[in-house]
Amino acid sequence: MRSLTLTSFAVASMWAFALAAPSQQRLPQADHILARRDYSAVPSVTTTTVAPSVITTTTSAAGFAATSTVSQSYNSNNNNNNNNNNGYDQKKKDEQKKIDDQKKKDEQKKIDDQMQKKKDDQKKNEQNKNQYGQNKKDDQNKNQNKNQYGQNKKGEDKKVNYVSKKIISSDQRQSADVFFPGFQHQANSGKNSADLFVLNFALTLEHLESAFNREGLSRFKNKDFERGGFSRYIRDEIKIIAFDESTHVTTLISVIESSFGKGKAVSPCRFNFGLRDVNNFLAIAQILERTGVQAYDGAIRFIENDDIKNAGAAIATVEGRHSSFLNILSHRHISDGPFDAPLGVRSVTSIAASFIESCPFEFPVQPFDVLEIRNIRVRINTEIEFRVSGYGASDFSSHFCAIVYGLSQKRVGVKVRNNSVFCDIPTDLRGFSSAFIFLVNADADVSVEDDSHVVAGPTSIDIIDSIY
Known part of the structure; x- marks a missing residue:
């Protein structure tokens, strides 16, 4: 049989409860009470005799008061901790719900944007398809089986154009x-x-x-x-x-x-x-x-x-x-x-x-080949599609479009796509409502003195959004 002081047992029990408390290492309020306790002032010591069948306890008034205070303090702190934990858990749940809700909104917005973009692309493709079909229909209705820029038989109407393949x-x-x-x-x-x-x-x-x-x-x-x-x-x-x-x-x-x-x-x-x-x-x-x-x-x-x-x-x-x-x-x-x-x-x-x-005289020069442009009314930052009779698209893969506007010019590389030939209309043309397009085989200016690298042209284009 061993004897333990009730005071020591109370202190040990308090520490055991503190260690067992969820998410806290110590009980701040219990520490405060222990720090103020003056054990030297206790008039008598309580002893407990532990036997297999009976526990006999002798307690002084002061000792009981101390033990009771510790027990009440622990219960109070335990309730506070439970309340704090419940509040923390609820706050965490609210924050997680907010994150999940925002994530769902973002994902839904992304899906909506993708669907809208798909609709816009489909509408644009349909418009381009209709425009292309209309242009093709117009071309077929105007002087079928003739060059777009008019090699006409005598007595037939002649389409207005800027260039001709004919020899003078x-x-x-x-x-x-x-x-x-x-x-x-x-x-x-x-x-x-x-x-x-x-x-x-x-x-x-x-x-x-x-x-x-x-x-x-x-x-x-x-x-x-x-x-x-x-x-x-x-x-x-x-x-x-x-x-x-x-x-x-x-x-x-x-x-x-x-x-x-x-x-x-x-x-x-x-x-x-x-x-x-x-x-x-x-x-x-x-x-x-x-x-x-x-x-x-x-x-x-x-x-x-x-x-x-x-x-x-x-x-x-x-x-x-x-x-x-x-x-x-x-x-x-x-x-x-x-x-x-x-x-x-x-x-x-x-x-x-x-x-x-x-x-009635020998003409000093002969014209360049015809540069046929599908649509001469264009916007800046778009592209033009063109062809030259007698040539295939692959013949121009390393060529340039020389775009002459006023006293300046800009050369852009030819793009070959689906057996068609394209050139971009650059932003440099802003402020001009018209320009000339030459097809050239070298990255060099087309000048009044030197046009030896010109393959076809010039063909005039109208820039419909260049000023306003």
Whole structure:
């Protein structure tokens, strides 16, 4: 039989309960009570005799009070701990529920977004498919079995275009060097031969514009303009343009003959404009007037004589006024941008060749191949699809699109996809409503002096979102 003091037993029991309490190592309130207990002041010591069948306890008043206080303190703390644990568990459950709810919302939103994107993509694909089908249908309805830009039989309507595959033939095979000496480093035929070349090339274009306006005014009277939605005032303005172009012809002939002698001015070529109605007439007029501006801009640098240079500049500004007026009639901006794009001789020839049947002299250059663009009305950061007759898409995998706008140009690599050829329209064109596209086989500028790497073009595109 052993004897233990009740006080020691109480202390040991308290520590045992403290260790057993969930999620706490000690009972702070019990520690506080023990720290204040003065055991030296207890007047008597309680002893307990432990026997197999009986426990006899002798307790002093002070000792019972101490034991009772510890027991009450433990019960109170145990209840508090249970309450704290229950509150902690509930808080943890609430937080977890909040996390789970947010996770479900995020997952549902992700699913909804994916479904919406799928619907948008399907709608966009359907719109593109419909547009493509409509474009294809339009192409089939317009001059089937003909080149998109019109190789037409005599007497048939001719589609308006900028370039042509055709070769400009000569009726009399008179040497080009007679009228266009010094071109591309040919033997110099005399003093200021470059001036004669530029003057005769300008005269060829002025012959074309003058003949075009005469034919249009002869075929379309005031009633035809009114039927096409234009007032008589518009036809009167076309008369003024026709007078200007006719005056340019007589002035250039006079300058050439006075400077280089009789017989040095080229005679007019034979033209075929394929006019159908007033709207078609005004559309071609817009093409020709803008080409005239760009031809003068490109050629004026080669003129050596200052008087001739001044005359060329004076004609160019009037051509610009004609072009602006016709831009408005065609529902375009008054200008194509802050600067016009100067074009070289072969580029201008490629545009004019669509309307030239033959000339009474050997033409100094031949047009580039046709660059056919599916849709010439484009937006920035989209792409154009094109082709060149006689070539496959794989032939252009290492080529570039040279995009000329004003005095600048941007080259972008050709993309071949599903046996079709594409080029991107860059943001650089912002601020311009029109640009020219060349297909080139080298990453180099297309300039007035050097266009040897041009494969096809130029073809004009309209940028429909470039300013506003």
